[in-house]
Amino acid sequence: MFPFTSLSFTTRSPTSPDQETTITLEDAELQVALQYSETDGLKPLVDWLYGLQELNHDRKTGEGWRITPGCGSQDLIYKAVQCMVNPGDAVLVESPVYGGVIPMFASLHCEQIEVETDAHGIRSSSLRKILEGWAKGKPKPKVLYTVPPQYGCNPTGMTATTDRRKEVIELAREHNFIILEDDPYFYVYYGEAPRHPSYFQLELEEPEVGRVVRFDSVSKILSAGIRIGFASGPTVILNAIDQLTSTSNLQVPSLTQVMIYRLLSSWGYDGFAAHVKRVAEFYKAKRDVFERGMRKHLTGLAEWDSPEAGMFFWFKLLLTDDADLSHQGDSEDVIRTRAFENGVLAVPGTAFIPNGGKTPYVRASFSLIGEDEIDTALQRIRDAILQERAARKAAVV
Numbered sequence: 001m002f003p004f005t006s007l008s009f010t011t012r013s014p015t016s017p018d019q020e021t022t023i024t025l026e027d028a029e030l031q032v033a034l035q036y037s038e039t040d041g042l043k044p045l046v047d048w049l050y051g052l053q054e055l056n057h058d059r060k061t062g063e064g065w066r067i068t069p070g071c072g073s074q075d076l077i078y079k080a081v082q083c084m085v086n087p088g089d090a091v092l093v094e095s096p097v098y099g100g101v102i103p104m105f106a107s108l109h110c111e112q113i114e115v116e117t118d119a120h121g122i123r124s125s126s127l128r129k130i131l132e133g134w135a136k137g138k139p140k141p142k143v144l145y146t147v148p149p150q151y152g153c154n155p156t157g158m159t160a161t162t163d164r165r166k167e168v169i170e171l172a173r174e175h176n177f178i179i180l181e182d183d184p185y186f187y188v189y190y191g192e193a194p195r196h197p198s199y200f201q202l203e204l205e206e207p208e209v210g211r212v213v214r215f216d217s218v219s220k221i222l223s224a225g226i227r228i229g230f231a232s233g234p235t236v237i238l239n240a241i242d243q244l245t246s247t248s249n250l251q252v253p254s255l256t257q258v259m260i261y262r263l264l265s266s267w268g269y270d271g272f273a274a275h276v277k278r279v280a281e282f283y284k285a286k287r288d289v290f291e292r293g294m295r296k297h298l299t300g301l302a303e304w305d306s307p308e309a310g311m312f313f314w315f316k317l318l319l320t321d322d323a324d325l326s327h328q329g330d331s332e333d334v335i336r337t338r339a340f341e342n343g344v345l346a347v348p349g350t351a352f353i354p355n356g357g358k359t360p361y362v363r364a365s366f367s368l369i370g371e372d373e374i375d376t377a378l379q380r381i382r383d384a385i386l387q388e389r390a391a392r393k394a395a396v397v
């Protein structure tokens with residue numbers, strides 16, 4: 001009784017972008033795509049993803065982990081949190097953190113313990129200090145949420161990053177918590193040095209595995225609207241996530257799973273690698289244009305680390321040139337007033353600070369904006385900073 005008799009979509013070749021291929025779903029395959037299917041994912045797709053994890057993270061099946069798909073990684077992170085965290089628990093979150101998880105923890109009335117980060121990610125020394133100073137008798141956190149850094153993964157930072165990650169995993173074992181590794185920009189890495197290993201891979205060097213739940217997403221590389229992500233991690237946790245799915249949205253739509261499977265299997269792992277390389281090169285070129293604009297308009301007025309993955313610049317507005325002014329300023333105030341009035345917006349850093357507070361940082365996305373707009377936008381941010389500086393000077397006088 002379903003009215004669809006055939007569905008077709010046309011895709012660009014990963015190696016020769018001018019070449020297109022049409023994939024048609026019909027007969028038995030279409031029936032599968034139009035029906036309910038298993039909560040733990042369409043088997044051929046999940047098998048393909050196992051192969052991908054083995055290639056990229058050196059993890060093989062049979063090591064006590066499994067994969068499950070979700071409606072984007074956001075869905076899976078939410079479910080993992082629901083499965084592991086009780087209302088009122090203390091949780092460890094890197095700071096600044098992806099703004100999309102702050103309300104998850106807030107809605108559970110969690111105490112969000114902020115772990116310091118820098119250009120190389122979590123400062124394991126900050127984490128150790130928090131855990132070693134933990135109040136006796138107070139239940140320790142069960143989870144640490146982190147997004148592997150998109151900044152500063154330069155050759156000198158590489159070793160520091162890997163060593164720090166190893167220390168974080170050791171701390172997870174010592175203090176008995178799970179690392180939620182949210183890595184949607186993994187395939188959008190365009191740094192020069194080889195990418196450093198994920199937590200999911202690094203835990204193989206531990207006496208035992210099972211401390212990492214990893215979240216991957218196709219949103220940045222295939223389509224965000226298709227809403228597919230996948231979690232890889234300890235079977236017991238992934239089973240709990242599936243139980244939650246089976247009582248909430250039942251499954252990821254079969255149709256999008258079939259579409260993605262047909263696309264990926266037609267490409268193969270090499271085709272997929274060629275595609276994501278092209279995506280990363282696209283963002284690298286955008287990053288370069290944005291950074292040229294930053295140098296032109298914001299030298300001396302902002303500080304930043306050049307991103308080596310993803311599509312965001314995280315930068316500090318230097319709102320004062322007076323060393324005596326202890327207050328570094330509040331980017332939110334400047335964005336809401338001066339920048340807004342000048343016709344430019346960026347996300348104030350406060351949106352990424354779990355417990356709020358003022359910060360001079362902002363985040364700007366360079367994914368959609370064109371070269372001319374970048375120039376205009378950065379010129380306007382420059383004007384906003386200069387106006388703020390002038391107003392501060394006048395106030396002090």
Ligand SMILES: Cc1ncc(COP(=O)(O)O)c(C=O)c1O
Binds near residue numbers: 098182216217219
């Ligand atoms: C760090 C991070 N995690 C999760 C998500 C959500 O991704 P998805 O589209 O896979 O749900 C995003 C989206 O931008 C993100 O930046």
